[in-house]
Structure formats: C-alpha cells, structure tokens
Amino acid sequence: MKEFELIKHFFTEQTVKRKDVLLGIGDDCAVIASTEKQNIVVTTDTLVAGVHFPIDTPARAIGHKAVAVNLSDIAAMGAKPSWLSLAITMPDVNDVWLGEFCTGVFDLCEYYNVELIGGDTTQGPLSITITAQGLTPENSYLSRAGAKTGDWLYVTGDIGDAALALQQINQNVSVESEFIDAIRKKLDYPKPRVLAGQALREYASAAIDISDGLIADLGHICQASNVGANIVLDAIPLSNIMRDTLLLEDAINLALTGGDDYELLFTVSEDNKVGMETALSHAGTPVTCIGQINASQTISTTLNNKPVPITNAGFEHFSANK
Amino acid sequence: MKEFELIKHFFTEQTVKRKDVLLGIGDDCAVIASTEKQNIVVTTDTLVAGVHFPIDTPARAIGHKAVAVNLSDIAAMGAKPSWLSLAITMPDVNDVWLGEFCTGVFDLCEYYNVELIGGDTTQGPLSITITAQGLTPENSYLSRAGAKTGDWLYVTGDIGDAALALQQINQNVSVESEFIDAIRKKLDYPKPRVLAGQALREYASAAIDISDGLIADLGHICQASNVGANIVLDAIPLSNIMRDTLLLEDAINLALTGGDDYELLFTVSEDNKVGMETALSHAGTPVTCIGQINASQTISTTLNNKPVPITNAGFEHFSANK
Secondary structure, X not given: OHHHHHHHXXXXXXXXXXXXXXXXXXXXXXXXXXXXXXXXXXXXXEEEEOOOEOOOOOHHHHHHHHHHHHHXXXXXXXXXXXXXXXXXEEOOOOHHHHHHHHHXXXXXXXXXXXXXXXXXXXXXXXXXXXXXXXXXXXOOOOOOOOOOOOOEEEEEOOOOHHHHHHHHHOOOOOOOHHHHHHHHHHHHOOOOOHHHHHHHOOOEEEEEEOOOOHHXXXXXXXXXXXXXXXXXXXXXXXXXXXXXXXXXXXXXXHHHHOOOOOXXXXXXXXXXXXXXXXXXXXXXXOEEEEEEEEOOOOEEEEEOOEEEOXXXXXXXXXXXXX | OHHHHHHHHHHOOOOOOOOOEEEOOOOOOEEEEEOOOEEEEEEEEEEEXXXXXXOOOOHHXXXXXXXXXXXXXXXXOOXXXXXXXXXXXXXXXXHHHHHHHHHHHHHHXXXXXXXXXXXXXXXXXXXXXXXXXXXXXXXXXXXXXXXXXXXXXXXXXXXXXXXXXXXXXXXXXOOXXXXXXXXXXXXXXXXOOHHHHHHHOOOEEEEEEOOOOXXXXXXXXXXXXXXXXXXXXXXXXXXXXXXXXXXXXXXXXXXXXXXXXXXXXXXXXXXXXXXXXXXXXXXXXXXXXXXXXXXXXXXXXXXXXXXXXXXXXXXXXXXXXX
C-alpha cells in the first residue's frame, strides 16, 4: 500500500491540468479525449543509474533528464508533447530525494504543458522508464526516413559538451574548473529542442535527435532513408569550452561519437533551406549546416576540403594537419 | 549498438500490424492515427523479478504476465486494447530467454490485436515496464468512481488460486501435486478479462481489476465512489482446488487478501443486473454477486447472514463456526 501513498503524495502534486485528460492519475488507466483527426506520437526511454547517468547525479537532474530525453524524441518527430507516464524503480523511499526528483520532472512538464497521467512505483535498483506522447496534425510528422540526395544536413546548437562532461567525470580529460559547471549542466539538464522540432515539421525531410552520437544517429537517418552523407568536419558547431579544452581533432571526434547532446540532426532540401533558417531563427534556435546527403549509402567526412577516413572511434587522426 | 540489434531482431518479429499505426518500432517515436472522436486509455505497470514474479518464473510466463497485467487495467476501463510500449532491463542478452519472453508477449498481443509500437532495452537487474493503451467510444469508459448505494457487487471467475500458488511456492501451504500445475498457470498466465470489460461498459457503475486483493481493490472503489460495501463471504467464488486444499475460512481469507487474480470487481445497479448477466453470459464469462454497496464508507463482511469483523489480514477467524 506504501506504493499508492507515494504516488498520491508526490506525483499528484503537479500543476498541469490539460483539457484533453478526462481522468488522470489514480484509476486503472488515465483517459484521454481525442476529439479531432490527429496523429499521436509515442516514445519510451529507460534511464538506469550508472548506465545512463552517473550514480551521484542530483535527483532533480535525474528527473529532468528522464523527461528531457523522451521530449527530445517527440521533438525529433516535429510533435507537441502532451502526456507522460512514469515508472520508477528505487531502492528505498527517500522523501527528500523524491521531492527533488519530482521538481525536475514537473519543471519541464510545466514548461511544455505536459501532464503526468500515470505511472508505477516499485522497489529495486534505481531506474526510470517514461512513456511520453505528443500530437501532430494528421499525417504531418518527421521521421528518420525521407532524406534525399542533395538535401543539406543541419544540427541545432553545439555538439559535444555533454560528452566532454562525462569525460571529465570519468577523469579522462582535465577541464578548467570555471568550465565544469557549464558542461555538467549540459549533461545533467539537456534542453529538448521541442519548439525547433515543431518549426521543422514544415521544412525538414528527415530528423533525429542526437542521443547516441552524431555519426551513429546520422547512420540511422541514412539507413532509414537509403542514402549516404558527407560531414564537413570544420563546420561542426563546437562550444568555446570544447575548443579551449581539447585539440581540434579531439574535439571533433568527441562531437562525432559522444552522444547525450539531445540536439536535432535533420535534412532540408535546397528549396526549403531559407524557409527553415528563417523559421528556426524566429524560434531562437541556432542551426549549422554541417554537410550534405548523397547517394553513396555510406558516411564520409572532409576537413579543409580534403576527405578524411572515419572509424567507429571517429575519424582517424590526421597527423599531417596537426 | 547491441541494444538496437536486439530490438530489431526480437521485437520487430510480431505479426500484428494495425491500420492505425502509421509508424511502428524503429524511429524516434511510433505514430498513431486517431481519425475519429474517441477516448484513449493509458496504463503503465512495472514487474520486478523477485517482487512481482518468482525469480524462477519461465521467460514465456514473464512475457505473458507483463502484458496481461496491463491489459487487465485496460479491461477494467471497459476499453479495447490497441498498442503496447515495452521497456525491458535485463542482466545480460540471452537469446533463448528473449525468444521465449517474446513468445509470451506476442501470443497475447496477437489474440487481442495489440501492436507493439516501441520500447527500450537496457542492461540491469531484470524488470519490465509496459505502457499499454486502449480505445473506447467518446466519453464511454468505466472507472473506480460511480458505485452507488444499493448497487450490487460482482466478480468474474474464481478468486484466490494465484495467491494459493504463491503460498505453495513459498512453502506456506501444502497442495496436492495434481493441483499444482493448474494453480501455477493461474499465477503465471493470468487471463485479462478484456471481452468482459468491454461488455460491462454499458452496464457497470464502477470497475477495477483485482491485483492487490479483493478487500484492497474494493477499498479503491469505495474510496473513489465515496461509499461503503458489504461482502457476503459465503458467496465468494472459490475453485474446487481452494476448497479441497484449505479450510473454508483460510480459503476465504486468501481470496480476500491474496491478489494477483486479475479478475474484474464491479458494481451494477438493480436496473442493469439482468442486462449485465445476459451480456457476460454471451461473452462466456462467469460472474458472481458477492455483496452490495452501502452508504457506510467502510467495508463489512457477513458469513451465514451474521456480521464478522475484518482486519488487514482478512476477517478474524470465527471459531464458533469451525
């Protein structure tokens, strides 16, 4: 019975009350009203402690990140997030921890008007599974398929800061102490590109969010779209922290393979380029063109206009340019 | 990357392809078409190994049960199950285990035309979180609220066999060897009352599925409906195995408190009684009237027409009747 008391106390204290939620937390199911022709997008992501976030991550950041990674998937479909189901498994009931966790969850829910409609609380090693849903107009959504030869390849924001934070935590890289807070924030409190995703719905031919790393996620677009791509490595947007901390080639490699950025990677036809750039500028989202789609079915990279080979670990160090 | 290969291999081999699923497993989100005014019901349940099922439960049973407990929640709303998202955390990748687990999942999905639309696979101690969704006509669903003074209280099927199986596994009770398979099947392969739930949508005033135990789940109805109830203990439907294995009072107590039955507990007005019994008879579902709703705000029990007190552990042993 403890479980139910828990759910009641913490998870019913949200302030978001959507009109389309007829019945929220507390019955066998939540009930949602779908009153017009529309598409519903659904995604599920699990975060396991020690795998998807460092063990000592603050509770509020865990709550934020668990929601953010799911909203990021919804953003990549061009949809508007709407409802969330949250299943949490935790070793014991710690009221302080749970309160902070819920703050992380609800801050993001409130910002995007997402209602928590249900969930489950169980005992065990810490992990969180969220199923998030969103809405798009009928037959109007982005997917990984649809990129065409000649389309331009874009990313939002800067790439690699979250991976740099993880490297710093794992003591693989030494980072100036003044930078640590900023990159930890990128890792712990990723900002899903929800507004940018919706703005892209009219313009992009394919989209994905960068969770596994730029190369891996571009691979998913290429596979689903049956195309190849060339990345202009010089063009990858890197923060000043990345540039100040790492050699350029190491920074680029981290950006290519690091993951956890939750930026959007998308393709746009020549015809839609200006419209997209205008729309994203209105949405306040920085975007950078980092390459182009081709028919090769493989991913290639260039630096200083010269081809450089890539492997699973990134591109090979180009000693001549050091 | 192993994770993605896994999902592809095992979880895309389902045979159910629903017309309303525009995009299934393999993109950032699944996409569902909602083309008419309808309600969507959503439930999330986590099963943790050693908590919600014995550690040595066969993989196929775990897959079955993870789906069944969620479909049971959908049945309790009177809805038709439609889509499933599955997140599995497991200690290692065992192809044989995963194949059997998927058989358990997909057999039930195929029977009810439920499509697996997404999920996540992560490494860690075994647990499964499923978010299941279902459909009902607009503003037509059952909930825990709605029971009224004078309504009759009903259950589907027999109560207590699953709890008896758990008692036998934990060596608290000795069960004749010829009965063990039958009760283990009730525990491992519960049958969600999906058709009965839909048939009840026209007749019941409130409904819940029995997962926590008859008393606890009746308590949820009483609380949500702001009523009380009397249970006629003599009327509780017990299997012959329960009657043969336990003293009547122990059998009744196990039925009251055991849980894991996944039968439906529901209330029906005097006016709807005949209609409901006819509809459930057509659906092939046995139902038993076990009491009545009253205005007391508490749950009472009677045996041989005499009141007997109940506690958290069930009703108190009534030594005079032994």
